[in-house]
Amino acid sequence: MQNLIDRNAPWRDELRKAMKNKERTDIARVEMNELDGEYRSHNSEEVNQGLTEEQALMEAKRCLDCPNPSCMNGCPVSINIPSFIKNIERGEYLNAAKVLKMTSALPAVCGRVCPQEKQCESQCIHIKMGKKPVAIGYLERFAADYERESGQMSTPEVAPSHGIKIGVVGSGPAGLSFAGDMAKLGYEVTVFEALHEIGGVLKYGIPEFRLPNKIVDVEINNLEKMGVTFVKDCIVGKTISFDDLKAEGFKGLFVASGAGLPNFMNIKGENLIGVMSSNEYLTRVNLMSAAKDEFDTPVLKGKRVAVIGGGNTAMDSVRTAKRLGAELAMIVYRRSEEEMPARVEEVKHAKEEGVEFRTLHNPIEYYGDEKGRVKQMLLQKMELGEPDASGRRKPVAIEGATELIDVDTVIVSVGVSPNPLIPNSIEGLEVSRKGTIVVNDDLQSAIPMIFAGGDIVRGGATVILAMGDGRKAAASMHAYLNK
Amino acid sequence: MNKIVSKEHFSENVVKLEIEAPLIAKSRRAGHFVIVRVGEKGERIPLTIAGSDLEKGTITLVVQKIGVSSTKLCALNVGDEVTDVVGPLGKATHIENFGTVVCACGGVGTAPMLPIVEALKKAGNKVITVLAARTKDLIILEEEMRKFSDEVIIMTDDGSYGTQGLVTNGVEGVINREKVDMCVTIGPAIMMKFVSLLTKKYEVPTVASLNTIMVDGTGMCGACRVSVGGETKFVCVDGPEFDAHQVDFDEMMMRMGAYRAEEQAAMAAYTNQK
Numbered sequence: 001m002q003n004l005i006d007r008n009a010p011w012r013d014e015l016r017k018a019m020k021n022k023e024r025t026d027i028a029r030v031e032m033n034e035l036d037g038e039y040r041s042h043n044s045e046e047v048n049q050g051l052t053e054e055q056a057l058m059e060a061k062r063c064l065d066c067p068n069p070s071c072m073n074g075c076p077v078s079i080n081i082p083s084f085i086k087n088i089e090r091g092e093y094l095n096a097a098k099v100l101k102m103t104s105a106l107p108a109v110c111g112r113v114c115p116q117e118k119q120c121e122s123q124c125i126h127i128k129m130g131k132k133p134v135a136i137g138y139l140e141r142f143a144a145d146y147e148r149e150s151g152q153m154s155t156p157e158v159a160p161s162h163g164i165k166i167g168v169v170g171s172g173p174a175g176l177s178f179a180g181d182m183a184k185l186g187y188e189v190t191v192f193e194a195l196h197e198i199g200g201v202l203k204y205g206i207p208e209f210r211l212p213n214k215i216v217d218v219e220i221n222n223l224e225k226m227g228v229t230f231v232k233d234c235i236v237g238k239t240i241s242f243d244d245l246k247a248e249g250f251k252g253l254f255v256a257s258g259a260g261l262p263n264f265m266n267i268k269g270e271n272l273i274g275v276m277s278s279n280e281y282l283t284r285v286n287l288m289s290a291a292k293d294e295f296d297t298p299v300l301k302g303k304r305v306a307v308i309g310g311g312n313t314a315m316d317s318v319r320t321a322k323r324l325g326a327e328l329a330m331i332v333y334r335r336s337e338e339e340m341p342a343r344v345e346e347v348k349h350a351k352e353e354g355v356e357f358r359t360l361h362n363p364i365e366y367y368g369d370e371k372g373r374v375k376q377m378l379l380q381k382m383e384l385g386e387p388d389a390s391g392r393r394k395p396v397a398i399e400g401a402t403e404l405i406d407v408d409t410v411i412v413s414v415g416v417s418p419n420p421l422i423p424n425s426i427e428g429l430e431v432s433r434k435g436t437i438v439v440n441d442d443l444q445s446a447i448p449m450i451f452a453g454g455d456i457v458r459g460g461a462t463v464i465l466a467m468g469d470g471r472k473a474a475a476s477m478h479a480y481l482n483k
Numbered sequence: 484m485n486k487i488v489s490k491e492h493f494s495e496n497v498v499k500l501e502i503e504a505p506l507i508a509k510s511r512r513a514g515h516f517v518i519v520r521v522g523e524k525g526e527r528i529p530l531t532i533a534g535s536d537l538e539k540g541t542i543t544l545v546v547q548k549i550g551v552s553s554t555k556l557c558a559l560n561v562g563d564e565v566t567d568v569v570g571p572l573g574k575a576t577h578i579e580n581f582g583t584v585v586c587a588c589g590g591v592g593t594a595p596m597l598p599i600v601e602a603l604k605k606a607g608n609k610v611i612t613v614l615a616a617r618t619k620d621l622i623i624l625e626e627e628m629r630k631f632s633d634e635v636i637i638m639t640d641d642g643s644y645g646t647q648g649l650v651t652n653g654v655e656g657v658i659n660r661e662k663v664d665m666c667v668t669i670g671p672a673i674m675m676k677f678v679s680l681l682t683k684k685y686e687v688p689t690v691a692s693l694n695t696i697m698v699d700g701t702g703m704c705g706a707c708r709v710s711v712g713g714e715t716k717f718v719c720v721d722g723p724e725f726d727a728h729q730v731d732f733d734e735m736m737m738r739m740g741a742y743r744a745e746e747q748a749a750m751a752a753y754t755n756q757k
Contacts, residue, residue, distance in 0.1 A: 235701065271710060279703050
């Protein structure tokens with residue numbers, strides 16, 4: 001294994017010498033292969049089609065294999081980026097996947113949903129030279145997909161079990177990543193999930209066209225092979241108490257229950273029929289398959305759909321609405337496109353699929369018909385003022401400038417708050433004013449055997465930050481248990 | 484998992500099921516609900532727990548056939564397994580010695596009222612239960628209610644049993660007769676609305692247990708939101724019980740009709756297919 005990540009290994013030295021840096025930097029960055037915008041806006045097929053082998057080989061050559069790879073500083077789970085890329089360059093794709101799995105429990109997921117442009121790729125040496133960064137995310141996905149499709153999935157090495165029982169609350173990215181690392185260290189890990197599906201936000205939140213469920217399932221199966229046990233339909237603190245778990249011999253608990261509670265704007269008409277949270281909309285469509293006839297859960301298939309917000313979840317919602325047959329699928333965002341928190345790729349994809357963008361607009365009231373169904377929304381026009389606490393320019397209402405738009409569905413996607421279910425049911429946990437669990441630098445809570453990470457600590461962040469927390473908490477808990 | 488160990492028909496459309504769920508049986512309190520899913524393509528529906536048996540490790544649900552999901556659940560037999568049962572969810576009923584409590588319930592709302600009546604009685608209250616239904620055959624759990632109530636008043640719309648009249652007539656009779664410190668009401672939204680209007684008039688504090696549309700039941704989706712005292716609340720995590728005088732029942736009833744067209748179409752398709 002060491003040979004795969006040793007920069008001074010002979011194979012790697014040879015590879016570096018095979019091409020001049022100038023030649024490497026002259027290669028143009030690869031473009032992702034995508035389905036046509038019009039075609040894909042009517043189905044749930046995955047939009048990004050991945051790289052071909054030739055494309056991946058060429059892109060891997062662009063990486064200069066820096067002695068001090070700054071890209072790795074941008075990765076919350078510290079993937080050995082040059083090592084996996086150089087394994088691709090020499091055609092050892094399965095080994096590239098092995099390198100990924102040394103530190104990441106979900107490489108095929110990260111290769112799809114991580115905001116690489118803000119993380120690893122933002123630190124790439126190419127940027128300092130005025131060029132486009134190496135497409136690290138695309139390559140990560142290539143290696144993970146290659147391994148999966150090869151039928152030769154490797155299971156990471158697991159230390160012999162020492163029988164110490166560890167519980168995990170929530171099977172989203174933080175919980176899965178924690179479970180993987182602890183299993184490798186020889187712990188007996190049980191993951192408790194409240195829903196009837198394992199995967200958390202990867203299942204109920206992110207749509208198929210961006211992250212197919214089968215990809216998530218493969219990664220979960222991999223964890224099962226490593227000895228991780230999954231328990232569905234079980235809410236720690238409700239179905240089974242923290243004390244019950246202690247009595248059953250659990251020595252540590254990692255709380256990664258996510259930021260479940262959707263925020264609303266508390267404006268008039270928000271409780272009309274047809275106005276719902278993005279969580280509700282996406283859960284119906286993704287987790288419950290509500291758009292398919294043979295499933296029992298219903299979903300409103302709006303013809304004129306407005307999605308309020310500018311994050312990735314808003315993009316997921318509006319693109320879903322388009323796929324469910326919306327004639328008008330519109331993003332309403334109070335700032336300008338520049339301030340949108342969504343990934344650039346998501347905004348680009350949404351536009352290609354025919355989504356309209358009404359930036360610098362903010363809803364102030366919804367109007368319903370006699371049956372209580374939303375029929376119109378009143379938008380306030382905004383302009384940008386001085387920067388606010390977030391560093392972004394603050395949107396200010398332009399007095400008297402409003403617009404009335406006909407809609408039959410409104411999806412509110414203005415952020416989430418921590419789910420109070422777990423914090424409320426474990427006595428002695430320190431909880432912040434915002435409802436997040438308070439932890440120290442080691443992600444340890446006020447109760448020493450309980451660690452926490454992901455959105456229940458951060459209050460609404462990304463898959464990869466949650467996974468980073470999972471890894472960090474695993475290392476901390478391991479150290480704590482071996483003191 | 485979740486095996487049905489007994490099934491009893493209260494009426495043509497109302498079924499009592501005892502389901503194996505030892506962890507829930509142990510941790511549930513009066514007022515809690517569960518989310519149930521029948522089949523891998525099924526819907527998640529909330530049902531308030533009507534009781535549990537610690538020795539058998541079972542919980543009791545009383546289900547009325549209304550739509551596809553409840554009909555599928557009622558069609559299960561002893562030995563069948565319910566695909567998913569998760570809970571206990573929501574906040575438990577606040578129980579203390581209030582003095583005299585009137586428990587006003589109608590239809591299948593009677594089932595989740597039973598554990599509340601029991602808990603109130605055990606806390607030292609004088610419990611007067613008003614059981615209401617359209618007709619005699621739909622009065623359920625009378626025996627069990629008598630066990631824990633100081634008095635049971637039966638009301639039927641058609642006068643086929645007990646006194647003819649609505650649940651509100653029964654409640655008003657008690658209020659006019661003696662001092663009532665507290666009222667709890669569970670039943671159809673329209674019934675709870677009128678009980679609430681009545682007790683508001685007499686200034687009797689009243690708690691209503693709401694059963695709205697839910698998806699996850701854990702605070703994640705917000706489908707269940709209701710206005711309580713002008714503020715939006717989530718029935719699943721803030722409730723299911725609220726100060727009835729503060730609940731906007733009209734809005735709640737409106738929201739419960741959100742998927743009526745879809746539900747009716749699905750029911751028609753399900754019936755045809757059978």
